[in-house]
Amino acid sequence: MTAADEAQGLFFEIGMAHRVKVGAALADLGLTFTQAHALRLLEPDHPFPMSKLAELLFCDASNVTGIADRLEARGLVRRAEGTDRRVKMLTLTKAGVDLRARVMRLMNEPPAAITLLSAKDQRALRDILRRAVANLDADRARHRAWQTGTS
C-alpha cells in the first residue's frame, strides 16, 4: 500500500468522524449541514445570486430554491432584487449574520484528531495541506480548460 493510499484512508476516517460531530452540533442550532454550508458561503455584505450558490454547492438550481426557502423562513436570509430582474441576490439578515458567526466558529474548530497533535505536526500538516490545496486548484483549472476547450 502506497503512502498516498494510506493517507487517503486516514483522511477519510478523520473527515467522517468530524462531520458526525459537527452535524450533531449544528442540529442543536436547528441547522442541517447543507444549510450551515450555505450560510458559510454567504459573506455578510457580499450578497450573490442564487445561481452562484448552486455552483458553489455543486447542485441543481432547483435545489437552491428549497434551501433558500427554508433559510428565508427562519429569517436568516433575504431574496433581494438585482439590477437584472431575473436574479435574486441572497442577502444575510442581521439574524443570519449572527448565526453565521456561530456556525463559522463551530465548523472551523479543528477536531481533537488535529488539536492533540504536537505543535510541530500541526505546522507540518498545515504546510503540506497548503500544497495539496494548490494541487486541487491546479486540477480544477485543468478541468475548466478541458471543458471550455471541448464545449
Added chain:
Amino acid sequence: MTAADEAQGLFFEIGMAHRVKVGAALADLGLTFTQAHALRLLEPDHPFPMSKLAELLFCDASNVTGIADRLEARGLVRRAEGTDRRVKMLTLTKAGVDLRARVMRLMNEPPAAITLLSAKDQRALRDILRRAVANLDADRARHRAWQTGTS
C-alpha cells in the same frame, strides 16, 4: 490564525472536493454515498447484525431498514437469520462482493490533491495522519468512558 485552524480549513476543502468527485463516480455505479459506505463496512465473510450497521453509520436503526431494503432489492445483500431470531445478519451476495471491490477501489483512490504531492510530502502526511487517527481513537475511548460512567 493557528496552524491547527488553518489545517482544519484546508482539510475540509479537500474533503468536500473529493466527496463531490466520488459521489459522481458512485452515481455511475447506481449507488448513493450512503449505500457505498454501507457496502464498504460489510466485509465479505464477516456478516453482522443490522444494529451494528446503524452504529457504524451513526444513524437510527429504522434508517438501516431502508438502506438494507434497497441493497437487497439490487441483490447485493441478504438478510440471514442469526442464532438469536430477533437479529438479521447482513451478508454480501456474490454480486455484493464484486461491486464492493469496485467501490473500494474507487473510494480508496487518493484525490489529485494528494497524488500530486511529492513522495516526501505523501509519507509525511501519512505519518502525521496516523498520529491524528490515534488521537481520534483516544478521544472516542474517552467518550465511551464518560458515557458508561454516567449512564
Added chain:
DNA sequence: CGCATAAAGTTGAGGTGGCCAAGTATCGAC
C-alpha cells in the same frame, strides 16, 4: 413456570435534500 422488561427490526409520518423536466419572467442580440 409466568410475567415484566429489554432488545432487534419494521412501519408510518414528517421533513430535508437531490435530480429532472417543464414553466415563467426577463434580458440581449439580431
Added chain:
DNA sequence: GTCGATACTTGGCCACCTCAACTTTATGCG
C-alpha cells in the same frame, strides 16, 4: 419585435434521516 438564452420556480420522484409506535423474540426474576 421576435428569438434564444438565462434565472428562478414548480412538481414529481426518490434517498435518507428522525421519531414514535408496534411485533417478535430473548432474558431476568420472583
